Structure formats: structure tokens, C-alpha cells
Amino acid sequence: MQSTPSYLWSTEDLLGQGATASVYKARNKKSGELVAVKVFNNASYLRPQEVQMREFEMLRKLNHKNIVKLFAVEETGSSKQKVLVMEYCSSGSLLNVLEEPANAFGLAESEFLIVLQCVVAGMNHLRENGVVHRDIKPGNIMRLVGEDGRSIYKLTDFGAARELEDDEKFVSVYGTEEYLHPDVYERAVLRKPQQKAFGVTVDLWSIGVTFYHAATGSLPFVPFGGPRRNKEIMYKITTEKPPGAIAGIQRQENGSIEWSYELPITCRLSAGLKDQLIPILANILEVDQEKCWGFDQFFAGTNDILHRIVVDVFSLQQASSHRIYIHSYNTTTMFLDAVFKQTNIVPHHQEYFFEGHLYELDPNLQARHFCRTTESSPLTLLSTSEQPEDVVGVQYRDPALDFPKLVPRVDVVADCSAAKSAVGAAHQTLRVGQALRRGRELLARGLHWVIGNLRTECSRILEQRRGAHSVLACLQLTEGRTHVLCEAVPAGGRAPAGLDVLRTRLRRVDEELSQCSRSIFDFQGALDGILAELAKDGQQVHEDKSIQQIECCLEKMQVIYKQFKRARTCLRLGYNEEQIHKLDKLNLGSLARRVLSIFQNGCVQQYQEALALHSSRMRKVCEIKKHLKRLSNRISSCSVEMMECQDCLQGALDRLLQTENWDLAAAPPAPSPVPLSQARQEMVLGMQELLEQMRSVTCDLQLNNSIIERLGGAAPTPSV
Known part of the structure; x- marks a missing residue:
């Protein structure tokens, strides 16, 4: 003590x-x-x-x-x-967090954003006080858990810190070599004499390496054999890095260097966050201190990320999830543009659903007023383009590539490292499996919502058709009576030829409306069939135990890894311990193969089958959606046709009245010195009644058209 x-x-x-x-x-x-x-x-x-x-x-x-x-x-x-x-920070350091197998491929997006916020805030305080830290690395960023369960990260170890303003330089060297700026590395690690002075931006290089490490679980610059074993190549990588590159790896001895301008696919950050982060990394991982960003630019770039809100979007046809980072004051117009950049679906073809309902976004609505989304409850995007969207699906690297090969020979240090890698790969496999399952659920849910919307559209069009048909019945009745009256006129003796054409037009409208009804019922049946298939698929997803099986294997692998960590502390294993160790290694390999088998034969196979079915169903649904729009337009055209027919009827009646010199619309006929015959009186009364009926039909047509417009029908019909 x-x-x-x-x-x-x-x-x-x-x-x-x-x-x-x-x-x-x-x-x-x-x-x-x-x-x-x-x-x-x-x-x-x-x-x-x-x-x-x-x-x-x-x-x-x-x-x-x-x-x-x-x-x-x-x-x-x-x-x-x-x-x-x-x-005292009870949860160790950021390095401890990154060394956990679960974070072998980097932190979850939510945790990375906390690291970003905390480090930026701490560094901002240092710069306000004119302090340069000179040893930024994950091991010097401590972690504790707040009362709300969220992590809090704190900068520590100021043994190398000193006061230095933005325009000042220093010549002494400190720091941890993997995180050192190349100019400092040259003198501190390679021991090469040089007269360079260093500014505050050397902290930015260390922050860039730290952020890359936190985002990916790996260092950005890695020579063959590792940074500590090949120092000259390490220096070569960092100094010869092309502009914009954020990583460089040498995979073979004396081999070429693979430059990367993107974060790896295994990184757990979304494409939306990557797009915001990569330019910052590229500009602070700049060897030329004159070209490197200053702290003002660094703080502006990082705070721009931290002050954005996230809108989760799931593109239904593409089967892909997206996170849109946008400022709360940005409008719908900017949001749609941001979605276009990630999905290539143009703004005027973007249609959204949320929680089962069509979600309309006013162009001037600010993002702060959007609905609250999550990864599991996103805005569902439907492309209204007639061109089919390519299915993208969940993008991932085959987890089999990340599982290490386990050699029979007992080496407690190497075995512990291999076990850690295997557990890390199993965690990644589990995450990908969960993403595939979530993708299946989002596909089914989104398609269910779209079908529900189309069923509502079917009902609307049927109502539109019923209204049109009721007007048609009135017109047909009126046309028949007009035909009878025309034939009864003594001067004519038969109906005008125009009425025969009118009858043919009305018959054609009747056939068109009947065909529309049959089509709608067919579409309703097709939609009901897809819904039944979705219900069956949902039951299969519910019964699928692939994720639970992988979790069970992972739990057993973690137990073996903990045993290997304890064994690593021993100088030598006894005979019995060594035999148990060998058996555990065999078991670890068996569990790893089991994880991959469940993943490939369960998660992947079922996801691919779901994608294939989804593509077929989406084609059907989009085709029905297109046909329903055409049906609505056809019914609207029928209404226009009936309006024209009504005008024809009115004209025929007017001509008949002119023939008889009656102005029935203005007033009853004046008394005649010669009494009208009984037949002529009945004809006059019939025409008066017919005119009243025509006025009623006109009102019905106007009412029907206003209903069609209100229900979302096609272009408005001409006024009467």
C-alpha cells in the first residue's frame, strides 16, 4: 500500500x-x-x-x-x-473500448458521435487556453458513464502539453509513434536530424489518426509487419500519402501501398456520416503543415456535423437504408436533394410513407418539424419513376474473410490474439445478420403500407366510378325520353340523327365504366394475394432463429476468449491445462464455422430469397399503381364525355323547340285562338319535365366532377 x-x-x-x-x-x-x-x-x-x-x-x-x-x-x-x-474514470480509456472484440471494426455510430463531440469540446477548451496537448491518442481519452447511461470522454495525460498559440512553433518531440505527425515521427522515432519546427496542427494529425481508429477499429497507416516493426515504411506511407487519401496499407513485404480515400465497408458508420467525416480526416491528415487545416477550420467542420439532426430513410425499391445528416433549419427541398445524393432518386419522384400512412412533406417545412425517425422506424421512400430502381440491398463484406485461421500449435499469446479476432468477426457477423433481418422486416412493412395505400386508391376509384355511373344512368334515361318525344313531334316524325350518335357514345361510356370496375376488382384481388404472401413471410421471419443461434455461439466463443486471456498471463501451461487449451481451440474453430454456416445458410439465403420475391412484388405493385392512375384518368374522361353528351341532349331539345316555335324555357306558351290537341298538350308537358330533368342532370354532373377532383381525380372537366 x-x-x-x-x-x-x-x-x-x-x-x-x-x-x-x-x-x-x-x-x-x-x-x-x-x-x-x-x-x-x-x-x-x-x-x-x-x-x-x-x-x-x-x-x-x-x-x-x-x-x-x-x-x-x-x-x-x-x-x-x-x-x-x-x-477517476471508471470505464477505462477509449483504447480499452476499442480493444473490446465487439469494437474490432470500430465504434457504433452513436458512440462515435459521442467521442467526436467530447474530443472536439475538450480540444476547443485547450485552444481557448493556448494549450497544445502533443500526445492525443485513444489511451489518453478516458471514459466514464453518466447518470443517463451515456458515455463521457475526457482528455487526460498533460505531461507533454505546453502553452502554444496558433502562430507559435516548438522543436521538442513527444507523443506515441503511431499517432505522431510525420515531421515529429522523423526526428522522434527515426532519429533523423532535421531543423523543422512544429506548430499546433500536430495535434490535428493525432486527432485524425484517433478518429480513424475509433471509426474503423484499425490504424490508418500500416506497413507490412506493423508500425513498430517497419518504421521506415511507416514514415514513407505518411509522407507520400496522396492528397485526399485517409489511409495507406502495405499488405505484402516490400509490396506496394494501397491508398484509400474512403472508410472501409466494415466500418459501422452510415454513408451519411462518412460523407461528412471523410473531408475532415483528409484535411487534418495532411503532412504539409502549411496545407493542413487549422483549428478554426477543424472546429467549424466538426461542429457542422454535431449540429445536424439525423433523418433515417429506407428506400423500398432499392432495399437500402440511409441516414441523412441535415441541419434542423434546412427545408424539405434540401432534404430531398440530400436523399437524391444517396439514392439517385430525383426529388420529384420521391414519395414517402411513415407508420403506415402517406407522409407528405411541404417544400418549406424545416427538418426540425419532421417526424422522429430511427433505424428501425425510418421514413419509407418509394420512387414514382416509371424506370425500375436497381435493388441495392444491405452492403457488407463477407464475414468469412475476417475469421482467423487457428493453427494446432499451442501459443498462448498468438492463440489469445486469434480468439479475439474470431470473437470480433463473430460480432460483425451478428451485426450483418441483424441488418439483413431488419432489411427483410422493412421490406415487408413498407410494401404492406404501399399496398394499403393502393387498396384505398382502389376504393376511391370505385367511388369515382359509382358517381360517374349514376350520372350515366340519368343521361341514358333522359336520352331515351328525348328520343321518344322527338319521334312524337308531328313535323319531324322521327328522332334527329345526332341522338343516334349520342346513344352510341353513352353505350361506349357504359362499357368503359364496366371495364374499369372489372379491372379494379382484379387489382384488389392481386393486392390481397400479395398481402397474404407477406403475412406468410412475416410468420417465417418470426420463426427464424438464426440470430439467436449466432448469439448463442458468440457467447460460448467469448467464454473461450476470456480463458485464453487468463492463459496468456501464464509463462507456461501445465500438461492438463494445455490439453484443455487445445480442446478449447478446437471448440472455438467449430463455433466459428457454425456461426458462418448459420449466417450463410440462414441469414443470407433467406435475405436473398426475400429480395428476389420483393423485386417481383414491387414490379406488380408499381404496375398496379400505374394502371390505377390510368383508370382514374379514364373515368375522368368518361365524365367529360358525359358532359358533352349532356350538351348534345340540350342542343337537340333546343332545336326541337325552335321547330315548334315554343320558348318553354322562358314561359309557358301563350294562349292560342285554336285549342291545342290533347296530344300536343301532353308533348308540351313532357318537354317541360324533360328540361327540368336536364337541369337536374347538369347539377349531378357538376357535383360528381367536384367529388372526382376532391378525391384526387384527373384534370378538372369543363364547366357546364
């Missing part, structure tokens, strides 16, 4: 160790509060006095929630060594 006047700790409670100090978990002697104490070793006292005091002074100066707090500076009772008493 060691202690200061106020704090007590055991040397077994080691939290971390560096070149000049060790950090332990300690307790306040009075309150029992947990703290971290940084105890400096003898090597630290070989440094100049001002260097020794610099960290104390820095921490006293800094006060921010994303920087580890300094509580006190005390001395141990025996050796009088200086001890920094600091805030």
Missing part, C-alpha cells in the same frame, strides 16, 4: 503505466471517494524542473467537463514523490 496525507492506494490497482509515471485507483481516506493518482517514477525527475511542473500547472489552468479534473497535488510519505490526484 502507498499513501499521501489524504489518499490511499494499492500498487495492484494499476490503471495505466507510461514512461514517466503510473496511474492507480485510490481512495480518499475520509470519504472513501474513488480517485486516480498519477505517481511519477525516477525517470520523470531527470527532466528539467520546469518540465516536471508543467503538467501540474496545465491541469490547474484547465477546467472543463471533457478534461480530467485535477483535485490536488500531494507527496507520498516515504519518498516525497509528487502525486497528482485526479478524477
Whole structure:
């Protein structure tokens, strides 16, 4: 045990160790509060006095929630060594988080954004105080969990920090080599004499490497054999990096370097966030300090990301998920453009559904007023283009490529590393499997909503057709009576030829409306059939246990990995322990193969079958949607035709009245010195009644057309 006047700790409670100090978990002697104490070793006292005091002074100066707090500076009772008493972060460092097998391919998007926010806020406080850290890396970013369950990250280890304004330079070298700016690396690691001075932007290079590591689980610049084994190639990669490249890997000894301008497909960040992050990484991972962004540009770029909101979108025809990063004050117009950039679906062909309903977005609506979406409850996008959309589906790298080969020979260090890689690959396989299952669910749900909307459209068009047919019946009745009256006129003796044409037109309208009804009923039957198939598919998804089976295998693999971690601490395994170790390794390999088998034969096969069925169903649904629109237009055309027929009837009646010199519309005929015959009186009354009926038909036509327009029918018909 060691202690200061106020704090007590055991040397077994080691939290971390560096070149000049060790950090332990300690307790306040009075309150029992947990703290971290940084105890400096003898090597630290070989440094100049001002260097020794610099960290104390820095921490006293800094006060921010994303920087580890300094509580006190005390001395141990025996050796009088200086001890920094600091805030204890119970969840280790960001490096500890990244070393967890679950994060072998980087942090989840939500956690990465927290890291981004915390590091940016902490660095902003450093720059406000004119401090350059000079040793930014995941191991110097501590983590604790807040009361809300969210992570809080804090910068720590200011042993290399110093005060430096933006336009000042320094020549001393500090830092951890994988995260060093190439100019610093050249002198500090390669020991090459050079007269370069370094500015505050060297911290930006370290931040870029750290962010890349957090996003992908790997370092961006890796020579064959690793950064520590091939230092000259490491320097070559970082100094010869082309503009815009954010990573470079040498996969074979003396081989060429593969440059990357994108984050890898295994990265867990969405394409929307990648698009925002990559330009920042490209501009801070710039070897030329004159071309590298300054902190003002860095803070502007990162805060632009952090102040955006996310809208989740699922493109139904493409079967692809998207996250749209947009400012809350941006309008629908900008949102549609952002969706177009990711999906290639032009704004005027974008139609959205949310929670089962058509979701209409006003062009001027601000994004802050959009519905709240999640990955599992996104806006569902339907393309209204007549050109079919290519199915994209879930994009992923084959997990089989990430599982390591397990060799029979016992090597506790290599076996532990292989077990960690296997567990990490299993976690990635599970995530991809879950994404495939979620994709199937979103496909079925979205198609169900679209079909529901089309069924409503069928009902609307049927109602439109019923209204048109009722008007047609009135017109046919009126036409028949007009025909009879015309034949009864003594001067004519028969109906005008125009009425025969009119009768033919009305018969054609009748046939057209009947055909529309039959088509709608056929479409309703087809839609009901797809719904029945979707219900059956949903039951199969519910009964599918692939994800649970992978989770079970993963749990067993994690137990073996923990045993291998314990074995790694032993210098040598006993005979029995070694036999158990071999059996565990065999079991680990068997479990890994089982995970891949379940993934390929369960998750992937079922997803591909679902995609194939979905493509066929979407073609049917889109075809029905197109035909329903045409049917609605045809019924509207029938209404126009009936309006014209009504005008023809009115004209025929007017001509008949002119023939008889009757102005029935204005007033009853004047008394005649010669009494009208009984037949003529009946004809007059019939014509008067017919005119009233014509007026009624006109009103019905107008009402029907207004209903058609209100229900979303085609272009408005001419006024009567």
C-alpha cells in the first residue's frame, strides 16, 4: 500500500503505466471517494524542473467537463514523490473500448458521435487556453458513464502539453509513434536530424489518426509487419500519402501501398456520416503543415456535423437504408436533394410513407418539424419513376474473410490474439445478420403500407366510378325520353340523327365504366394475394432463429476468449491445462464455422430469397399503381364525355323547340285562338319535365366532377 496525507492506494490497482509515471485507483481516506493518482517514477525527475511542473500547472489552468479534473497535488510519505490526484474514470480509456472484440471494426455510430463531440469540446477548451496537448491518442481519452447511461470522454495525460498559440512553433518531440505527425515521427522515432519546427496542427494529425481508429477499429497507416516493426515504411506511407487519401496499407513485404480515400465497408458508420467525416480526416491528415487545416477550420467542420439532426430513410425499391445528416433549419427541398445524393432518386419522384400512412412533406417545412425517425422506424421512400430502381440491398463484406485461421500449435499469446479476432468477426457477423433481418422486416412493412395505400386508391376509384355511373344512368334515361318525344313531334316524325350518335357514345361510356370496375376488382384481388404472401413471410421471419443461434455461439466463443486471456498471463501451461487449451481451440474453430454456416445458410439465403420475391412484388405493385392512375384518368374522361353528351341532349331539345316555335324555357306558351290537341298538350308537358330533368342532370354532373377532383381525380372537366 502507498499513501499521501489524504489518499490511499494499492500498487495492484494499476490503471495505466507510461514512461514517466503510473496511474492507480485510490481512495480518499475520509470519504472513501474513488480517485486516480498519477505517481511519477525516477525517470520523470531527470527532466528539467520546469518540465516536471508543467503538467501540474496545465491541469490547474484547465477546467472543463471533457478534461480530467485535477483535485490536488500531494507527496507520498516515504519518498516525497509528487502525486497528482485526479478524477477517476471508471470505464477505462477509449483504447480499452476499442480493444473490446465487439469494437474490432470500430465504434457504433452513436458512440462515435459521442467521442467526436467530447474530443472536439475538450480540444476547443485547450485552444481557448493556448494549450497544445502533443500526445492525443485513444489511451489518453478516458471514459466514464453518466447518470443517463451515456458515455463521457475526457482528455487526460498533460505531461507533454505546453502553452502554444496558433502562430507559435516548438522543436521538442513527444507523443506515441503511431499517432505522431510525420515531421515529429522523423526526428522522434527515426532519429533523423532535421531543423523543422512544429506548430499546433500536430495535434490535428493525432486527432485524425484517433478518429480513424475509433471509426474503423484499425490504424490508418500500416506497413507490412506493423508500425513498430517497419518504421521506415511507416514514415514513407505518411509522407507520400496522396492528397485526399485517409489511409495507406502495405499488405505484402516490400509490396506496394494501397491508398484509400474512403472508410472501409466494415466500418459501422452510415454513408451519411462518412460523407461528412471523410473531408475532415483528409484535411487534418495532411503532412504539409502549411496545407493542413487549422483549428478554426477543424472546429467549424466538426461542429457542422454535431449540429445536424439525423433523418433515417429506407428506400423500398432499392432495399437500402440511409441516414441523412441535415441541419434542423434546412427545408424539405434540401432534404430531398440530400436523399437524391444517396439514392439517385430525383426529388420529384420521391414519395414517402411513415407508420403506415402517406407522409407528405411541404417544400418549406424545416427538418426540425419532421417526424422522429430511427433505424428501425425510418421514413419509407418509394420512387414514382416509371424506370425500375436497381435493388441495392444491405452492403457488407463477407464475414468469412475476417475469421482467423487457428493453427494446432499451442501459443498462448498468438492463440489469445486469434480468439479475439474470431470473437470480433463473430460480432460483425451478428451485426450483418441483424441488418439483413431488419432489411427483410422493412421490406415487408413498407410494401404492406404501399399496398394499403393502393387498396384505398382502389376504393376511391370505385367511388369515382359509382358517381360517374349514376350520372350515366340519368343521361341514358333522359336520352331515351328525348328520343321518344322527338319521334312524337308531328313535323319531324322521327328522332334527329345526332341522338343516334349520342346513344352510341353513352353505350361506349357504359362499357368503359364496366371495364374499369372489372379491372379494379382484379387489382384488389392481386393486392390481397400479395398481402397474404407477406403475412406468410412475416410468420417465417418470426420463426427464424438464426440470430439467436449466432448469439448463442458468440457467447460460448467469448467464454473461450476470456480463458485464453487468463492463459496468456501464464509463462507456461501445465500438461492438463494445455490439453484443455487445445480442446478449447478446437471448440472455438467449430463455433466459428457454425456461426458462418448459420449466417450463410440462414441469414443470407433467406435475405436473398426475400429480395428476389420483393423485386417481383414491387414490379406488380408499381404496375398496379400505374394502371390505377390510368383508370382514374379514364373515368375522368368518361365524365367529360358525359358532359358533352349532356350538351348534345340540350342542343337537340333546343332545336326541337325552335321547330315548334315554343320558348318553354322562358314561359309557358301563350294562349292560342285554336285549342291545342290533347296530344300536343301532353308533348308540351313532357318537354317541360324533360328540361327540368336536364337541369337536374347538369347539377349531378357538376357535383360528381367536384367529388372526382376532391378525391384526387384527373384534370378538372369543363364547366357546364
